[in-house]
Amino acid sequence: MLDSVGALTGSPWIYAVVAVSILFDVFLPVLPSGFLVITAATAAAAGSGAAAGSATRVVGDVPDLMLLALCAATASVLGDLAAYRLAWRGGPRWDRALARSRRLASAQERLGAALARGGGALVVLARFAPAGRSVVSFGAGAAHRRVREFLPWSALAGVAWAAYSVGLGYFGGQLLGANWIATAVSLAALFGAGAGAAYLMRRPAPVVDPAG
Secondary structure: HHHHHHHHHHOOOHHHHHHHHHHHHOOOOOOOOOHHHHHHHHHHHHHHHHHHHHOOOOOOOHHHHHHHHHHHHHHHHHHHHHHHHHOOOOOHHHHHHHHHOOHHHHHHHHHHHHHOOOOHHHHHHHOOOOOHHHHHHHHHHHHHOOOOHHHHHHHHHHHHHHHHHHHHHHHHHHHHHHOOHHHHHHHHHHHHHHHHHHHHHEEEOOOOOOOO
């Protein structure tokens, strides 16, 4: 798969494949969006390394990485908004289905408290945690949180996740070359961040004493 994605790096199709995968993995978290971003960035890093070592410069390697990150971040936000709007408009039947999920109920409660305090770090953390993006996006919509409370944090989460994923692939490719070892190491770092984010999300929120 590394060779296939690498062959598409210089083609606009790579952005379409990455965007579709990221857009829909809020509904199907099993889609390999992170793998695609990292593999594409690894292949682009190899191309840029080859260009640096040759007399002929390969034009567009760095812009490709920038466009890849922009594409990933944009698709991430659009997917979040789609899930948010779907849950918002779901109606009583949808609300009852969400209420049966303890995970969603807990996410709604914590997300509402975080946004009410003017902070939304939970949205950013959730973007890295396995299926956390889905839980928070659906939870925000089902709880009818205002879009101006949710959208800025969703955008920050998308940019952070895209930059981290592209950076892992790029620097992994620069250090280890465009091979399965570089991709595996970068994926391990991405999964490690996801595990850390999931751990932080599971921690109980601190109880604040009103009396001080």
